[in-house]
Amino acid sequence: xxxxxxxxxxxxxxxxxxxxxxxxxxxxxxxxxxxxxxxxxxxxxxxxxxxxxxxxxxxxxxxxxxxxxxxxxxxxxxxxxxxxxxxxxxxxxxxxxxxxxxxxxxxxxxxxxxxxxxxxxxxxxxxxxxxxxxxxxxxxxxxxxxxxxxxxxxxxxxxxxxxxxxxxxxxxxxxxxxxxxxxxxxxxxxxxxxxxxxxxxxxxxxxxxxxxxxxxxxxxxxxxxxxxxxxxxxxxxxxxxxxxxxxxxxxxxxxxx
Numbered sequence: 001x002x003x004x005x006x007x008x009x010x011x012x013x014x015x016x017x018x019x020x021x022x023x024x025x026x027x028x029x030x031x032x033x034x035x036x037x038x039x040x041x042x043x044x045x046x047x048x049x050x051x052x053x054x055x056x057x058x059x060x061x062x063x064x065x066x067x068x069x070x071x072x073x074x075x076x077x078x079x080x081x082x083x084x085x086x087x088x089x090x091x092x093x094x095x096x097x098x099x100x101x102x103x104x105x106x107x108x109x110x111x112x113x114x115x116x117x118x119x120x121x122x123x124x125x126x127x128x129x130x131x132x133x134x135x136x137x138x139x140x141x142x143x144x145x146x147x148x149x150x151x152x153x154x155x156x157x158x159x160x161x162x163x164x165x166x167x168x169x170x171x172x173x174x175x176x177x178x179x180x181x182x183x184x185x186x187x188x189x190x191x192x193x194x195x196x197x198x199x200x201x202x203x204x205x206x207x208x209x210x211x212x213x214x215x216x217x218x219x220x221x222x223x224x225x226x227x228x229x230x231x232x233x234x235x236x237x238x239x240x241x242x243x244x245x246x247x248x249x250x251x252x253x254x255x256x257x
Contacts, residue, residue, distance in 0.1 A: 001176070002173055002176040002177055002180060003110075003113065003117070003130075004129060004130065004133045005133075005169075005172070005173060005176065006066050006070075006110075006173055007110055007130050007133035007134045007138060008133045008134070008137050008138035008141070009070060009138060009165075009166065009169040009170075009173070010066075010069060010070070010073070010102075010106045010107075010110070010134060010138060011133065011134040011135055011136070011137065011138020011139040011140075011141075011142065012138045012139070012141050012142035012145075012162070012165060012166075012169070013070075013073035013076075013077070013102060013138075013142060013162065013166055014102070014103065014134070014135075014138070014139055014142065015138065015139035015140065015141065015142025015143040015146065016077070016142040016143070016145070016146040016158070016159070016162040017076070017077070017080075017102075017142075018139075018143075019142070019143040019146060019147070020143075020146055020147070020150055020155060020158065021038075021080065021092075022035050023155070024080070024083070024155040025038075025089050025092060027155070028083060028084065028089040029089055030089035030090075030092075034089060034090060034092075034093075037093065038092060038093065038096050041093055041096040041097060041099075042096050042099035042100075042103075045096065045097050045098075045099050045100030045104065046099065046100050046103060046104035047100075047104075048100065049100040049101060049104035049105050049108070050104050050108055053104075053105070053108040053109065053112070056105070056109075057109060057112060062109055062112075062113045062116075063177065065105060065109045066106065066109060066110070067170065068101065068105065069101060069102060069105050069106035069109070070166055070169070070170045070173075071166075071170070072098055072101040072102050072105075073102045073163075073166045074163040074166040074167055075098065075163075076095060076098040076099075076102055077159040077160070077162045077163040077166070078159070078160065078163045079095045079098075080092070080095065080155075080156075080159040081155075081156040081157075081159040081160045081163070082156075083095075083156075084156060107134070110130055110134070111127060111130065114126045114127045114130045115127075142162070145161075145162075145165070146158050146162060149161050149162075
């Protein structure tokens with residue numbers, strides 16, 4: 001849930017920018033050429049970020065990369081709010097470079113994370129939920145709230161408010177992660193306690209098994225000794241019987257003579 005709320009927050013930022021930036025630039029006197037050039041820069045800025053996505057994800061956790069994306073959104077919106085002070089709408093061009101992070105990094109990391117967390121056979125479904133949260137609920141909320149605020153207070157104020165929304169949303173996301181970690185800890189503690197109990201019980205089981213083996217060995221040895229004694233007794237009895245038979249035979253011979 002925290003991840004999909006993050007997707008909504010990123011979509012909010014995208015909607016607030018995508019829906020009103022050109023209207024704002026027209027108020028500042030921007031030409032059609034400038035507005036077209038902003039799109040060129042935003043598209044070009046995505047390329048190196050998408051190329052570096054795998055390298056970044058191998059070195060930083062997903063939640064850190066998403067935090068960077070949210071922070072960059074806030075900085076980008078505050079920069080838009082200051083455009084009237086620069087005296088020229090062309091000042092928007094350096095700001096558009098941040099699109100590589102706000103969209104390229106956020107979207108790339110988000111889609112990769114969907115594949116990681118999806119149950120077997122549901123990767124497309126999780127991706128659809130992510131896209132719906134980003135370009136559906138989030139984008140729509142950014143466009144709606146942005147329109148209401150800009151109509152009442154102007155675009156600079158709207159972008160300041162949007163930056164505040166990004167910051168407040170990040171605080172909620174951090175709180176959600178802390179809560180999720182706290183909920184996961186009891187289960188982990190039980191698992192650790194079970195592991196320790198099993199480790200403590202193992203030496204006792206091994207000692208009991210060794211004692212049982214020794215007892216079995218002693219019983220086997222006793223049985224073997226008894227068997228040997230019985231065999232010796234049988235041999236002695238046989239010898240005695242043989243001697244008696246020989247004596248009887250000799251006595252019979254003397255009588256015959």
